[in-house]
Structures are given as structure tokens and as C-alpha cells.
Amino acid sequence: MTLAARLRVRMAAGDARGTVFLPGDDIDGVEDANGTPAAVLFAITDRPEPGVLLTRRTDTLRAHAGQVALPGGRIDPGDDGPVAAALREAEEEIGLPRHLAEIVGIADRYRTVTGYDVTPVVAVVPPDLPLVPQEAEVAKLFEVPLAFLLAPENHAPRTMIWRGRERTIYEMTWDDNRIWGATAAMIVNLARRLAI
Secondary structure (H helix, E strand, O other): OOOHHHHHHHHHHHOOOOOOOEEEOOOHHHHOOOOOOEEEEEEEEOOOOEEEEEEOOOOOOOOOOOEEEHHHOOOOOOOOHHHHHHHHHHHHHHHOOHHHOOEEOOOOOEOOOOEEEEEEEEEEEEEOOOOOOOOOOOEEEEEEHHHHHHHHHHOOEEEEEEEEEEEEEEEEEEEEEEEEHHHOOOOOOHHHHHOO
């Protein structure tokens, strides 16, 4: 069975188990319940020990500068839904040819405290592609083992104050990369969905 087929089976099992997923950063503190539609790509490399492609955003960006993120962004009017948006953004940000991504499915939507309604798209991609990050947006492109990201013991809850309110976030560290906030929460959701 291919990696994509195994992931599809495990994603479907997440619904059957009645798993509880994180709906968003701080739903009660967000005024606009609809949010700006966005999509990110969980690009999982097809290798014996699969990994997930992540980026570190440049320090010059207006929003989320220097943070670790999944490739993605707003769903544009010309996009044919979240899958098309996630693939377009991954191609723009890291040079991932969209035709090389085998779509596995849609993971659990996540509402960010900054007003985005994010749809994570899960795909399997060939390993070791000659990807070229877009310099204006991406300072670094790296791969984290999927097994590390899915292991609950690596999902560290942290408390922080944001806009005068206490919030609990998740955080994980791979090498010198701090993965936290919405990206970490979407990883936690994927881990819960794929759990056996």
C-alpha cells in the first residue's frame, strides 16, 4: 500500500474514533466568526521515514515574521477552493510543482486568532525535490520527520499572554526550529487524526 493510501485510511479513522480536535486559537476572542479563508499544505515526503516540509518566514514580513509555517496563505478569488490555493501557495513559496503533489485529503479546519479560517490540505510529494524557496517570503525550508510531529510527547502545551488574555498554545522544537501557535496546533490536529 502506498504512503498516500495509508494516510487516507488513517485520516478516515480519525472521524470514526470520535477524536477531539482543536477548533482554533481563541474562538471567543475573535469578533469575525467567519474569518478570511486560507489554506496550507502538509507536504509529506514519500520516503521510508516520511517528513513534512516546513518553512521559516523571513524577518522582513509584515505578519508572522521569522515564524515556522506550513506553505500556504489566503484563498484568492481565482483559486478553485482550498486544494488549489494550498498548491498555488506551495509552488509560489517553495517552488513545489503542483502536479507532483498527490492529494490525500483535507484535514481539520483551524481558526487563527489573527482572523484566518485555515483549511489544511494533506499531500504526498516525492522526496528530495530541487525546491527553491521564494527569498522575499521564505528564509529557510526544512523537513521534519513525520513520526516526530505525530508523537504526542512532542506536543508541549505552553501558556502565554496575548492581547491581555491568557492562552494555551502548543509548541514543539526540531533542531533549532521552534514550531508554535497555529502551525503547531494544526500539527496536533493532524497527529490526532492520524493516531492509530
